Amino acid sequence: MTYEEFADARLGALLRYAVMLTGDPHQAQDLVQETMVRVQLNWRRVARSDVPERYVRRMLTNQYVDWRRGSWARRVLLRGEPDEVPAPTDHAQSAVDRDELWSWLSRLPRRQRAALVLRYYEDLPDAEIAEILGCAVGTVRSCISRALATLRAEYMEVC
């Protein structure tokens, strides 16, 4: 498979996955762009893996989990402009904003959130989730059950 074929076939799915992770179309685009540039520059290595898509998804997930987890220096000093996403204007965005569950979801640790997306959006089996997150199957399960417990406690209270 060439890089072009891969991008033609999988870019849409990766973008959707990134939207689920970040909850924001612009951040999702940045995330996918950064990952795909690296995919393109290192295509031979990616193509050598058994399942290129899973490899790329793993790259993207790592990128997301590590993203701007930055230290004090990066956050405080080295940004020109504020980090806030501008106030939502379009309907889809405000619909999401009304979504209580969504706001709780965005407060979860990123790995937990990635695990939830992989199971409840991508419907992947735990073994595959484990491979993408780079951890053991048991860790995936405990990760998800912790995330669900948090959501249940917070979300149910509100409802």
Place this chain on the structure above:
Amino acid sequence: MIENDLRAAFARLEALTPPTGPVRAAIERAAVRRRRRRFRLRVGGTALVLVAAATAGFTAFVPHQPAPATLLDEPAPPTPTGALNVLLLGVDSMSTQRPPLADSVLLVHLPADRSRPYLVSLPRDLEVAIPGLHRDKLNAAFAYGAGYDPPDQSKGYDLTRRAVVDLTGVPVDAGAVLTYPVLRKVTDALGGVEVCLPQPIRSSHTRRAYPAGCQRLDGAASVDLLRQRRGLPDGGLDRDRNAQRFAAGLVRRARAQDVLRDPVQLSRIVAAVGPDLTVAGRSVLDLLRVVPELTSVEPVGLSLPVELTGGSNGRLRADPKAAPAFLAALREDRLAEWAAAHPDRVTPIR
């Protein structure tokens, strides 16, 4: 059921997915930019050739034959005389998401009598005046200089160099920026490096464990070891000592394999690291000419004496009692004397 609510929330979110066309185009543009940058670095890197092992490797030239530079027909510039200081910066990842920090700052001091190299670690948590800015940790100087969009290694190097010159008062004659991939490739090209640890270390990044004593590490293991700071008794300071141990092992290995006099091996290493290494100051060949003059290549590991400031973030400051004498010894090229008087401050290397 929360699971169903989750599925529904995700399904609603799908509407936000951006169209693929513009994203695809943006990826292409970014990839082209990055390829050009890589190419530029490669061209620069090969020119500097560098026995990348400038790392420490340049001390591995066996006092024996004339260095390759002298074989050139053109009139050779005079071999540098007097004490030389080479600044090596180990930086963490070069990503466009965040500026890199120089977590290892190592000043290699070659005394005027060319007795042996001295490795002087400057702790990354040391509070220094960043030229043109405020006081901050030493490792942040690289970040302020380099920025992150994309990071510019030479600017990061330059700001760190100025901070180090202000701090130590010694001129820096040359320097290099080392990233983890460079170290990994050099190590692998040498077939592994022997590192001798005084205490066992368990990696907090991988599942590796390093027993006390000497062991041969490949590139990936070396890089992992050089990252370890948590769980060590002295944290970052112990990591600096491990970097010195690694540098000593690298030199021994390069010397044992006679790498620097073997053009085939040398070109293999240069090919491996050339594109990723940034070098500044005096040319590497120029520096290499010093190496045959060294009596011994076994380095002495030292650190700037420091103490906690008691402030936030574990910042350190130069120890008001011990540091002035140390820095004076460095400036006046009397480190041998100083090390003899303070054996407890010399890093046990093997």
